[in-house]
Amino acid sequence: MRVLGIESSCDETGVAIYETGRGLLGHCLHSQVALHAEYGGVVPELASRDHIRRLPLLLREVLARTGLGMQDLDAVAYTSGPGLAGALLVGASVAESLAMALDIPALPVHHLEGHLLSPLLAADPPSFPFVALLVSGGHTQLMKVTGVGEYELLGETVDDAAGEAFDKTAKLIGLGYPGGPALARLAAEGTPGRFKLPRPMLHSKDFDFSFSGLKTAVLTTVNSPGFCEADKADLAAEFQAATVEVLVSKAMGALRHAGLRQLVVAGGVGANLALRAALDAAAAKRRCRVYYPEMELCTDNGAMIAFAGALRFEAGEQPADGERRFAVRPRWSLQEIKSPRAAG
Numbered sequence: 001m002r003v004l005g006i007e008s009s010c011d012e013t014g015v016a017i018y019e020t021g022r023g024l025l026g027h028c029l030h031s032q033v034a035l036h037a038e039y040g041g042v043v044p045e046l047a048s049r050d051h052i053r054r055l056p057l058l059l060r061e062v063l064a065r066t067g068l069g070m071q072d073l074d075a076v077a078y079t080s081g082p083g084l085a086g087a088l089l090v091g092a093s094v095a096e097s098l099a100m101a102l103d104i105p106a107l108p109v110h111h112l113e114g115h116l117l118s119p120l121l122a123a124d125p126p127s128f129p130f131v132a133l134l135v136s137g138g139h140t141q142l143m144k145v146t147g148v149g150e151y152e153l154l155g156e157t158v159d160d161a162a163g164e165a166f167d168k169t170a171k172l173i174g175l176g177y178p179g180g181p182a183l184a185r186l187a188a189e190g191t192p193g194r195f196k197l198p199r200p201m202l203h204s205k206d207f208d209f210s211f212s213g214l215k216t217a218v219l220t221t222v223n224s225p226g227f228c229e230a231d232k233a234d235l236a237a238e239f240q241a242a243t244v245e246v247l248v249s250k251a252m253g254a255l256r257h258a259g260l261r262q263l264v265v266a267g268g269v270g271a272n273l274a275l276r277a278a279l280d281a282a283a284a285k286r287r288c289r290v291y292y293p294e295m296e297l298c299t300d301n302g303a304m305i306a307f308a309g310a311l312r313f314e315a316g317e318q319p320a321d322g323e324r325r326f327a328v329r330p331r332w333s334l335q336e337i338k339s340p341r342a343a344g
Contacts (some may be wrong), residue, residue: 001074001313004059004098005306008051008091009083009111011035011042014302017066017073018310024121026065027303028058029296037177041167048086055094062302070102077309080108081329082138088328096326097197105318107309108327112139112334114304115266117148118293121214121307126262126291133251135275136267137163137180140247141334142207142254145264148311149339154254155207163245163269165211169239173232183236184272190233192241193316195221199246207254214242240274248278251284261288271298315340 007014016027036042040106078095081088086094092108099106116132118127129146131154140161144152160168163180169284172180175186197217200210218239221227227235251263263283269275270292283290296301317340 001071001310002068003310003313004040004073004076004095004244005089005116005302005304005309006055006076006078006095006110007111007114007302007305008055008087009079009080009081009300010087011047011056013058013304014300015055015062016302016306017062017068018303018306020310020314021055024303024307025068026062027301027306028062028065029299029301030058031056031299033178034040040171040177044084044086047084048090051087051090055090070098073102073104075099075104075309076106076312077109077305077313079111079114079305080327081332082111083328083330085328085330088330089326092326092328097246105313107312107317108336109305109308109312110332111300112141113149113337114308116143116145116151116264116334117308117311118266118297118304119264119291119301121297122291122294126264126289129258129260130262130264131251131254131258131260131297132264132266133247133254133270134267135162135247135265135269137161137167139267140209140211142250143334144254144258144260147339148308148315149337151334151337153335154257155209155250155310157209157211159210160215162209162211162247163267165215165243166191166269168215169236172215172222172253173235180269180272184240184274186233187236187240189273190235190237191194192234194234195231195238197221197238197242200251202246206255207250209246209250211243214239222334240272244272244278247275248282251279252282255288256287261286263288263290265290265292266298267343268299271295314338
């Protein structure tokens, strides 16, 4: 089965084709970073308009790269939530329209499920069951994963997500958009420990997170007398170290709690090199292993949506009879989705 995947939940437009039995045939991705940079963040209306412009071009490009035609597609999978309502509607409209025209099924996919399963696309993938650490701009969660659609929430952030805290902290110290990668680059030039930032909920004896207080501590430091441009790298390094320490501690605790030795890390923050190094070191001490998506698949992309959709189609799931097409869910908990066996 060849599945076309479409991702348009926020500020990346992704299109990919995945074939069961062969793997990822090709994918194309367009980032809107330059479009939103002058505004310091994502402008939803501009994001939606750009998805409209980009999707037909990316669709043609991925078909050309794979040497396939529209008639070679067997199904379409698309992100239907969570995300920006207008952006999601663009992807849903294109996907459902293509499905109608080609007389093939279209399946709405949960954006976070795409991220969670994306490490399975790697050359050396994990096997079920495993613990997943989802770290992105909008979500920080720990899940026990026993199969596709079989997710148990172990803990989540009670306020800002890790990626959101990175972006907001970057803005507080005067870095450009997107803030997270910029802060990570600056942190590489600094030394953690010179400034003392808290490690929120590090000893809470659960698997929840909180990063709002850490961001507030950064604001207090920036506004303190004597803070200057030369201090920014050390502050960035301390912020990153604090965030990484909490994420690693909670992830290792979740592995012990679940009695598992495989940790999957997914989401944009999963590309952070300091986090990867710390997780790998901590896992090695516990004789555990950490799995990551390929670097190019850490951000939002069509490949993860095509793959998640293919797994569900392969397990027998089909869109429900009478399901309202073009429906999107800007707010959609991962806990609400079902396994393909239950949904099929």
